[in-house]
Amino acid sequence: MTLIKSISGIRGTIGGSQGENLTPIDAVKYAAAYGTWVRNRRNKEDYRVVVGRDARISGEMIQQLVMNTLVGLGIHVIDLDLSTTPTVEMAVTMEHADGGIILTASHNPKQWNALKLLNEKGEFLDAAAGQEILDLAEGDDITFADVDSLGKITKNNAYIDLHIEEILNLPLVNVQAIKEAKFKVVVDGVNSTGGIAVPLLLEALGVHPVKLFCEPTGHFPHNPEPLKEHLTDLMEMVVAERADFGLVVDPDVDRLAFVDENGEMFGEEYTLVAVADYVLQHNPGNTVSNMSSTRALRDVTEKYKGSYSASAVGEVNVVTLMKETNAVIGGEGNGGIIYPELHYGRDSLVGIALFLSFLADNYDSVSQLRKKYPAYYMSKKKIQLTPSLDVDAILNAMEQKYASEEITTIDGVKIDFPENWVHLRKSNTEPIIRIYTEAKTQEIADALADRFISEINETANS
Known part of the structure; x- marks a missing residue:
């Protein structure tokens, strides 16, 4: 404990x-x-x-x-x-x-x-x-x-209603187009407050919500982190209901992930990428995400002639850098959308409204939208901390070992290889070391993560 x-x-x-x-x-x-x-x-x-x-x-x-x-x-x-x-x-x-x-x-x-x-x-x-x-x-x-x-x-x-009202008044939330599209969306509220707020937002936008785990009992029906391995019920229900897509939020509604009409994950990392793509179409500018987020946001930003910056992990760090660079959209690759025109905080509700606007304006399906983005694959693994594990010494050893590569040390150690990257850092919220990698295939990303886990264990035991 x-x-x-x-x-x-x-x-x-x-x-x-x-x-x-x-x-x-x-x-x-x-x-x-x-x-x-x-x-x-x-x-x-x-x-x-x-x-x-x-x-x-x-x-x-x-x-x-x-x-x-x-x-x-x-x-x-x-x-x-x-x-x-x-x-x-x-x-x-x-x-x-x-x-x-x-x-x-x-x-x-x-x-x-x-x-x-x-x-x-x-x-x-x-x-x-x-x-x-x-x-x-x-x-x-x-x-x-x-x-x-x-x-x-x-x-x-009254504040959930007031929050939704502020979202509906945003210029880039195309309420009319969303209503005309007559979307049907499965909502996994993980039996927390997303089960209250998300259906209210969807109904205000003329979207038909199909509720899954939307009773705010606090008895989470699955691991509440919105990752593919935890979302089998959602993926199956999207297909069974012939819904346009599904979505899931975490218990406090600051992380957001989508499932396409075929029951396939849109990719948690691509929540921010897609929403940023829509915002940048209408309001070109700079973007920010943290060091553990996909390179795809950089690619999309540069397409619109903007500048991408990476912060240390943590919402406060992202927000600070967004203010410094006057970013028009930002967030974290774990499904966190920060849209300054509303407020400087990760917000699944505004992310849903902007995503629906993008889909209604431009695409016939969520799977079609996903195909437009570069194919990057991430592996997110972790090592449990023990009292004998000297995290600083381990990270320093990794930095020295890969000194010939592009190294960033503002938050743990990030090693940028030409075709992929690895980010090693001690978590702010759990007693673990996080190992995040990204590559052109899932197999390479997983293998890279496993390789660094082995190297960390060897260093710790040497």
Whole structure:
């Protein structure tokens, strides 16, 4: 069982011992540190924080602990209850709040939960802010409010609808064309809040949703990471329903993957590629994704005379580089779409609307759309960390061994070979080393990943 404290937030497994898992005491401790950070930043009388959660079994318990800790600090809470990560992000700015907390462990299994922390812009914290909160949690500078200065909780269930309304008003979301296409789409909501938000969006666009695992019970029917090996039911239902395509989101709705009309994966990496292709057609400009994402985005960007840049892994890093390069679209190859015209956060809902607009305007089928992109294949593997594994020494050894190749070390070690690449890095959210590779065939990508796993194990044991 694990508790991971990082600038990305506080993530851990439910149950077990304090300080080693995400226990009620740990939830209160880090909520108090975050609330204190909010109060320290601005000298004002009234502080407000937006709180929402995915449908995890532990979500209600953690949410009550977090909200009432903020109340104890004199902070007013806007309670979105069951919501999505991008919806909470948008609510922070729409409420002119001082920050936000999303209670979700993203794609991790049901025993995990997390406090994902936002600033007043509805964006994830940078490294400096994250470190301030970790330091506050370990210090003794937290002071709670007196009885006459306690905060209050105000419930607001309107924000998913408001989020959808903002999407429908975007110039590149072609509502009329989507309605005329009369799409039928199978939705795998992995029994979380995507099962609420995605059908509402589709219905607003005149799309007929076929619901699969859309009851927000928190009992995930399959591994919630939207990878091919977890999506057999979705792929089969698309064919059985003769749907135009299928889609799946992760539990907090910031990752998005598609299945074509034949029940074949569109490719999680190609979610961003296709949406960027559509946006760049209408608004040429620069793009950003992280170092572990496909080269196909670079290819599409250069087709429209734009410039592509790669950031370190992590949404805050992508957003920072997008702002620096004035990117018109960006995100992460794991199915995360960041469309600045709406907000700077990964957002499956806007990704769905833009993808539907692209399909309605230009293509007869999802499989036809997929054929237009270069054929790159990725392998995503991992090595479980143990106390004896010196990750920094291993990555340094790999860097030295391949010093004659194109090396990037802003986030782990990425080695660019002429025809393929490998990226080795310690995860921010799980106790693992990630090994991502990309090549012209799946066999080569898998073989390259297996080769580096062997080399890492040899280095660790030498």
